Amino acid sequence: MPSFARSFNKTTLALATAAAASLALPSANAAEVEVLHWWTSGGEARAANVLKELMEAEGYGWEDFAVAGGGGETAMTVLKSRAMSGNPPSAAQIKGPEIQEWGELGLLGELDEVAEAEGWDELLPPTVAEVMRHDGSYVAVPVNVHRVNWLWANPEVLEAAGVEMPTTLDELFSAGEAIREAGYIPLAHGGQAWQDATVFETVLLATGGTEFYQQALVELDEEALGGEQMVEALETFKRLRELMDDDMSGRDWNIATSMVIEGTAGMQLMGDWAKGEFTAAGLTAGEDYLCAAAPGTQDAFTFNIDSLAMFRVEGEEREAQQALARLVLEPTFQEAFNLAKGSIPARPDLDMGEFDSCAQQSMQDFQRTAEEDGLVPSMAHGMAVRADVQGAIFDVVTNYFNSRDMAAEEAARRMVNAAQAAL
Known part of the structure; x- marks a missing residue:
């Protein structure tokens, strides 16, 4: 059973399901969609506003429900x-296995009609389309594809230090x-659990490769989680702390990005949403900032797909919801959103001419690694395992990273225990 589904007792679930069905009743704001998301930083907020404007241009209302937290x-x-409480929004930013969890609760609405009309099966890569379906029906629409395993750098800082962009962990x-x-x-770096996990999974990918990554962070294989390769990855991960400052605790990711933008820090390991911050600051890729696959991960692509899942609604609200789903995959939004967000379109058929060199490299790498079995779902960003498993891994990773005394072997043992307890 899904992680949070366990917290629904039978009475609560019955109430939630009944209340969701009651959404069929018309309301004064029936042609409006309420969208819950966490696109709240500068570049992200600009990106989300694009969709709001497109909806309003077609005569639909948009109630923004933004909840901060990267x-x-x-x-x-x-x-x-x-x-x-039986009052879900029309659409919510949900991704990966959590889409399946919500689908199992029976609260998601299907999008097959609009998907068939718009040819989603032909537009979307199979890897992306699979994530958007529950029981064979589309219940969510992808807004982008993020690459998580990126390294960002300030070229002036690198020049001042007399170094080039590193391509290996040793470098x-x-x-x-x-x-x-x-x-x-x-x-x-920002000392938050999800940021720690982002760096950890990138180091694990660099030290162990895609096959080991798949075994450990997707399949939760106990030998992989507790073995020598895991110990090596953990030790290397802990060494990175030596390159970070003492004031990182609790720092938001975009503040860490601003340190690279302002030149107080040289580099950052972070997904390509960081590029939205560089863009918002008016900087040019390849000139004012540099991007490259995280050292040691050039042949892999850790993906994180942002998507909007649709809750069950009826009447005019469903009409507005279907319009929302259609607009998300249209070229106008895909280009504008991803130019602002720093990610690449979920549709690989779009012209990338307006995108910067980092995005063009990302699309090329996405298509290449898809053919070479180099695509791996991000554990840190909700694409690989259920939320409860992810949370248990987060606890081990961040506790180990911040502990003066915990050995890597002990952290590996805790990793195995965390996976066992969550299964």
Whole structure:
């Protein structure tokens, strides 16, 4: 049973389901959609506003329900509360396995009619389309594809330190030491559990490769979680702390990005939503900032797909909801949203001419790694495992990262226990 489904007792679930059915009743705001999301930073907010404007241009209302928090944990807590009270929004930013969890509760509405009319099966890569379906029906629509395993850098800081963009982990550590000696913070980071996990999964991918990543963070294989490769990944991950500053605790990811933008830090390991911050600051890729696959992960693509899942509604609200789903995949929104957000379109058929060099590289790498079995779902960003398993792994990773005494072997044992307890 899904993680949060366990917290629904029979009475609560019955009430939520009955209340969801009652949404068939018309209301004064029937032609309006309420959209819950966590696109709240500068670049993200601009991106979300594009969809609002497109909806309003077609005569539909948009009620924005933005909940701050880069990893989406707060937004999911709010959504679960709304669903338990029988008052979910029209659409919500839900992704990965959690789409299936909501589908199993019977609260999601299908989008097959609009999907067939718009040819989604032909437009979307199979990897993307599979995530959007529950029991064979589309229940969500993808707004983008993020690459998580990116390294961002300030070229002026690298030049001042006399280093090039690192392509291996050894080069990353060497460059970091040179950057510190030059008077800068080597690696900008925010001490939050999801950010720790983002860096961890990237290091694991670099040290173990895609097959090991799949075994450990997707299949939760106990030998992979507790073995020597995991210990090596954990030790390397812990070493990265030496490249970070002492004030990182609780720092939001976009503040860490701003440290690279402002030149107080040299580099950041973060998904390509960071590019939205560079764009919002008026900077040019390849000139004012640099991007590259995270050191050691050039042949892999850790993906995170943002999507809007649709809750069951009827009447004019359903009409507005269907319009929302259609607009999300139309070229106008896909291009405008992803240009602002830093990600790439969910549709690989779109012209990438207006996108910067980082995005063009991302699309090329996405298509190449898809053919070479190099695509892996991001554990840190809700694409690989259920929320309860993810939370258990987060606890181990961040506790180990912040502990002075915990050995990597102990963290690996806890990783195995966390997976066992959550299954």
